[in-house]
Amino acid sequence: MNIFRLAGDMTHLASVLVLLLKIHTIKSCAGVSLRTQELYAIVFATRYLDIFTSFVSVYNTFMKLVFLGSSFSIVWYMRYHKAVHRTYDREQDTFRHWFLVLPCLVLALLIHEKFTFLEVLWTFSLYLEAVAILPQLVLLQRTRNIDNLTGQYIFLLGGYRGLYILNWIYRYFTEPHFVHWITWIAGLVQTLLYADFFYYYFLRFIGGRGVE
């Protein structure tokens, strides 16, 4: 564990907590894409399949449970909670996210480190996570400005993988044989997809306006 990865995990945790806070306290998911949340639930479900078979640390297992629990709870809230469900913007959240799942699965079947069931699904989760934010970014463009909590959620979610990139650079220089091109490229693509969001988000900080 290094400071970059810890900061990355804490940023990721913060993004999930901000979203749960928004949905649970003000009972609203306005501006939040259910499709992105569904993709993230699939990402965690396929990435943490080894949660019961390979123990790394208490921290690792705890965080996996938090991410699994929170992502599925958010989907449940947005789909079935009567108050929250009413605030979901169904007409605008129309990105065909299932069109993202299949190509990621095919790509995982073609490009992976080992051809085993767990490894292919784990690789699939990496590719899917890289594009999972797309429905949210499209929804953001359609609904124009968004509330602060949703903006902070997206900012933290984009930032965590950027910190992971610093972690991979650090581990590459400090650990022999630490080379994972698939993870690195997927993480880089994921972070680059947030580039224009970060640009407008920082403009907001500088200009003091809402996220246009």
Added chain:
Amino acid sequence: EANNEKKDEL
């Protein structure tokens, strides 16, 4: 052994 290392990242 690079491939057999545990996946220690989230």
